[in-house]
Amino acid sequence: MEGYKYHVMLDITSKLMFCWNVNYSNKTVSIRVTCQLPPNYWFGVGFSDYGEVTDADFVVFWNDPVATHHLQDSYTDSHGVLHADHSRDYTLHKARTEDGLSILEYTRPFDTCDERDYLLDNGTTHIVYFVSKGTPASCVGKDVRDLHHGFQRVQLLKPDVHLPPLPADVWTFEITAPKVKIPGSETTYWWFITTLPILHHKHHIVRYEGVIQKENEDIVHHIEVFHCVGRKHVHPYSGPKVPEGKMDPASDLASCRNVIGAWAMGAEPIIYPEEAGSPIGGEGFSPFILLEVHYHNPHLRTGHVDSSGIRFYVSPTLRQYDMGIMELGLEYTDKMAIPPEQSRFLLSGYCIAECTQTAFPRDGINIFASQLHTHLTGKRVWTKHVRNGRELPEVNRDNHYSPHFQEVRVLRHVANILPGDALITECEDSTLSRSNVTYGGFSIREEMCVNYIHYYPKVDLEVCKSSISDNALQNFFYFMNRIEDIPISPDKGIKHNYGLIPWLPEHVSILNYAYQTSPISMQCNQSNGQRFPGTWEGVPLTKIEEPLLPEDRKCGI
């Protein structure tokens, strides 16, 4: 791993390790793949949209019987069969076996301009791999689906941000899992109620990072630390995540929802800007926190014990600003519905100019990190920034979003949002595998579309989200009743009425139209849960008169 800034273990059995550096000045990534298997094994590493090995972009490495190394830039078709990619856009540095370790080193541009190659971006990247025994004469024609294969998610193009030095009086504490015996099931969300150090005066968290137990590196998938706001006491708990509705009311964990630290596989330390820190401690600050660790154990291994967690760096010297977390996007309400069997359904949540005008200081706020969040159907998520009808560079975007990989991501460019600017958070959701309507809501089978932005200076605006106005939704049902002859009953509730619609293509188009053009209801909410004074019901949504031009790929024709 020497010489490489980032790494991720792709496959523990074959010790297939993926290390990389990002060079923003010439827009390339340098990659080193190592594999500890004997030379009569061959493997491939590459990228695909969501981790599938079909329609994937691979580099394949193998030895032939006379021990010559072969390397092939290749791709799989929609059936998973390997083909040679004759446009060679990778620069090979090394492909050999040293001391029983197969080493592959190469550099590729973010954008090779080759349609066969994966276009790297700042969102989630799915690194796919396969490993197989044999010394084939050629890899062409092999079906990767028949071989041992898998994937890992990382943010490959990590930002090249300036890292401020740590203050001299910094000290650290760790919130870690209490020697959890990792269950032998594929997915476990472990919950552990614990406390922060007692701090009589307010401190600032200035940095945090994952502390992952070495031997569990491929199992610990993500970790979040939630602060239980305003709780004087929380019952101790250590065990699998309590399903919704099964939660002991006495140890109500719903208040444990303010994220103070989050790590996901491959994540780097989160280092706050010099001007800002995350406040903890002081009078009335609850010490209770909930640690959530997601173990992803596809080989159903047993016997692993884990004490992974998050290390916080705190300083008693307060920085200029408290940082805050604000929630943008769509309100959690069944007014939002995604019809079944949609490959991509667009949802848009607004933080309108009138709300930022009311809540932001004159110099605005500075967003330095963002955590995109949806439930199971989210496929792409982004937040647009609009000033006086003109679209400015996006705050954040993930074109290969996975709900199983919700990192807090430091932004390459801090976004300064002025009073009167608007933020539009949008999600593309896929419900191809669902036969019923998916509603907005809290449950994992319901859907969300939000962006938790990390910013400074902290303002009292905690939630800036929208939903279609009640009146516009009534119009939609009225139309479905009167023109489409669907027996809508206003008395029977929104879910009942959405559920009556047969979702023919025209019904989906009309719902899309209603969502994208109708007046909205704004949650422009203070931290006490109350709306700011203002008119927030039936207000127009934000229109973009001058959209951002698409980035020039500089590929020529």
Added chain:
Amino acid sequence: MEGYKYHVMLDITSKLMFCWNVNYSNKTVSIRVTCQLPPNYWFGVGFSDYGEVTDADFVVFWNDPVATHHLQDSYTDSHGVLHADHSRDYTLHKARTEDGLSILEYTRPFDTCDERDYLLDNGTTHIVYFVSKGTPASCVGKDVRDLHHGFQRVQLLKPDVHLPPLPADVWTFEITAPKVKIPGSETTYWWFITTLPILHHKHHIVRYEGVIQKENEDIVHHIEVFHCVGRKHVHPYSGPKVPEGKMDPASDLASCRNVIGAWAMGAEPIIYPEEAGSPIGGEGFSPFILLEVHYHNPHLRTGHVDSSGIRFYVSPTLRQYDMGIMELGLEYTDKMAIPPEQSRFLLSGYCIAECTQTAFPRDGINIFASQLHTHLTGKRVWTKHVRNGRELPEVNRDNHYSPHFQEVRVLRHVANILPGDALITECEDSTLSRSNVTYGGFSIREEMCVNYIHYYPKVDLEVCKSSISDNALQNFFYFMNRIEDIPISPDKGIKHNYGLIPWLPEHVSILNYAYQTSPISMQCNQSNGQRFPGTWEGVPLTKIEEPLLPEDRKCGI
């Protein structure tokens, strides 16, 4: 024709005459068909939706070689081939030949409950016929499209209204064509500028009726008399209708648009209710009028001279109320567009509660007659009446509307519209034969959707029409641009932008949705053309919370 109240000449060559009576108490029509052709001819008479002989409901009459009369309840399929209708729902009174006249007399219910029979209603009825030489053994299997055939439009179910007696001091005058030589072309609209009698004091028209020259009964299709409001002088003119844009500006006939009399083939006299009369004469009242006669001459006959027109009954004794004509429906604007290739596209124009509240007297207005009006694509037209969200009986409806047959129709039931009531005028338009968008506008290739209601007492509200609000239309184009990726240019105008849309089914659905749910712009206009004081831009359209139940056909199962 003795014993029959109504009659219409179907075919002049065969002297095929259709006479009828309507009985509302038992909901039947009694029909007498006579034909002067020799007994070796056969014929059929019946009904179809729009005058086609395919999918038509026929009664067929013929003699066989031994001079036996045959009668067959029958129907044609979608190819025009005759089939026997074995459900006999007609009561035959007479089917014989007397003095060389074939006579057919029968009675049928409005609704026979037989799917093969035409359902008679209060709108336009297309009476279809065919005539052919021969004495077939059976009519079954004959293709009507191969025989001499045609149709006439009438309002078959004329209203059974109480006719007030004429006042004692009534006198009449006639506005007639000036011995027009009917051109030998299929369609002629003849225009003739003339004057009303000079009346120094205001009078009331209490009745008017067509005076049709006997020998031109099958050619004179409709007649309208337009008053040239406020004109001190109009240039004399007698000739074919001047095409739009070709009109001599000096004799601008655009001001000649207030209908004071209208007749269409088969129309009965228009008799005003006892309380009301149509005011003419008095100080400042222009005497100029434009007579328009539509000659429909499918056999391209020449040599006919015509002096048909309208006879007005006037009285110097003024009645309690002046009657007025108010225009309901959709504004003439390109904001309204009908996509191409639509079999039925719904348009809705609103006269909202806020406007009637402002303009109507406490006891409301009483609508006693109605003239529905569209241009070439209109197929069905109606006006709904809504009070506090509850739908009351419709003001008027024509389910087989033809733009070539625009009668003023006296209503069976006077509709009392109170202040705060709303009127929704709707049209279903067919653009199957058009490949471009049809816009709202004045030209015959553009479209209208209006109902001229005749009512009393006259109020200052002359126009109560709507269009989609500018803002909602902008939303539609914004969506088409942003989501459907159509290169809309706000600067290039509405027609340009509508014209860019490829009108896939989802685009049509979305336009339909936008029209049926978006806020509207109201023309709540006084007779001086100014809007009444009030908020008329971006107001909600009228919603029906409690729709009218469909009429019980009493057909059993």
